[in-house]
Amino acid sequence: MKIKKAIIPIAGKGTRFLPATKEIAKEIIPIINVPMIHYIVQEAVEAGIEQIIFVTSSGKFSVEDYFDRNLELEAYLERNNKIKELELVRKIGSMVEITAVRQKEQLGLGHAVLMAKNMVEGEPFAVLLGDDIVINPKPAIQQLMEVSVQNDGANVIGVMEVPKAETAKYGIVKGEVINERTLRMTGMVEKPKPEDAPTNLATPGRYILTPEIFGILEKIPRGAGNEYQLTDAINILCQKKNVFAYKFEGERFDTGNIHGYLDATIDFALKDPAIKEKFIESLKYRMNKYGITL
Numbered sequence: 001m002k003i004k005k006a007i008i009p010i011a012g013k014g015t016r017f018l019p020a021t022k023e024i025a026k027e028i029i030p031i032i033n034v035p036m037i038h039y040i041v042q043e044a045v046e047a048g049i050e051q052i053i054f055v056t057s058s059g060k061f062s063v064e065d066y067f068d069r070n071l072e073l074e075a076y077l078e079r080n081n082k083i084k085e086l087e088l089v090r091k092i093g094s095m096v097e098i099t100a101v102r103q104k105e106q107l108g109l110g111h112a113v114l115m116a117k118n119m120v121e122g123e124p125f126a127v128l129l130g131d132d133i134v135i136n137p138k139p140a141i142q143q144l145m146e147v148s149v150q151n152d153g154a155n156v157i158g159v160m161e162v163p164k165a166e167t168a169k170y171g172i173v174k175g176e177v178i179n180e181r182t183l184r185m186t187g188m189v190e191k192p193k194p195e196d197a198p199t200n201l202a203t204p205g206r207y208i209l210t211p212e213i214f215g216i217l218e219k220i221p222r223g224a225g226n227e228y229q230l231t232d233a234i235n236i237l238c239q240k241k242n243v244f245a246y247k248f249e250g251e252r253f254d255t256g257n258i259h260g261y262l263d264a265t266i267d268f269a270l271k272d273p274a275i276k277e278k279f280i281e282s283l284k285y286r287m288n289k290y291g292i293t294l
């Protein structure tokens with residue numbers, strides 16, 4: 001079955017980006033001049049997703065507005081003969097069908113996904129986290145969709161290798177190795193110490209899930225941080241259904257934290273021919289100014 005819908009939970013408070021997130025949605029903070037969320041939606045659209053379901057909270061209207069038409073701005077750009085900008089703005093406004101559901105209380109990622117139940121019931125769906133950008137010619141979520149289709153519509157969790165010393169920062173999967181990139185999962189461990197980690201395969205926020213997950217999410221108790229954890233539900237799902245972990249191709253930037261955000265900004269500036277030269281000049285000047293040598 002073709003996967004047509006993607007849930008993107010964006011209801012979190014974004015405390016690591018305070019004070020900016022006191023007033024604006026974290027997802028609207030740009031990497032250079034493109035909001036973070038644009039990259040996530042673009043990945044889904046390039047993978048063939050037809051409908052995006054944002055799970056939102058108060059103060060997140062700007063994310064929905066960003067993907068909507070802005071007729072006033074379009075008219076202004078047209079009047080002033082800014083054709084390139086007009087095309088860009090129009091393209092964003094017609095990228096994909098957007099719907100939104102509210103998560104009234106921020107009770108965790110598992111709870112956020114459950115809020116979208118009525119919008120996707122009966123179909124497998126994708127979940128992409130709003131602050132993990134993955135760059136690859138073939139979108140990471142498309143790679144997972146293909147594994148799901150090849151395995152009769154199974155659940156597939158995107159994973160990436162992390163240094164063993166850093167397992168305590170991530171959800172880590174365990175299971176039986178099927179091939180170089182795929183594991184049949186037996187479960188997940190949340191933030192294990194390196195000595196307790198079953199693998200070094202972490203889950204950075206790309207999932208293909210089947211509707212069985214909702215029944216589980218409705219029954220699980222609160223877990224770590226007193227929140228309803230998607231990890232807890234996936235652990236139960238592994239006992240009932242086929243759940244695969246797939247090591248996707250692509251570079252992932254954790255733009256939910258300041259260092260990952262800076263990594264993405266520097267990377268995107270260095271690969272953009274229109275920005276690169278002046279940016280390198282500026283870096284050299286500033287390193288010299290602060291007495292930094294490499």
Ligand code: UTP
Pocket residue numbers: 009010011012013014015016017055103105106107108109111112129130131256
């Ligand atoms: P994070 O753990 O990164 O939380 O959530 P956060 O609020 O975005 O950021 P910090 O940690 O306070 O800085 C992972 C993803 O799950 C969503 C978030 O919006 C983010 O995309 N989420 C989390 C929800 O939608 N609802 C929740 O109750 C919790």
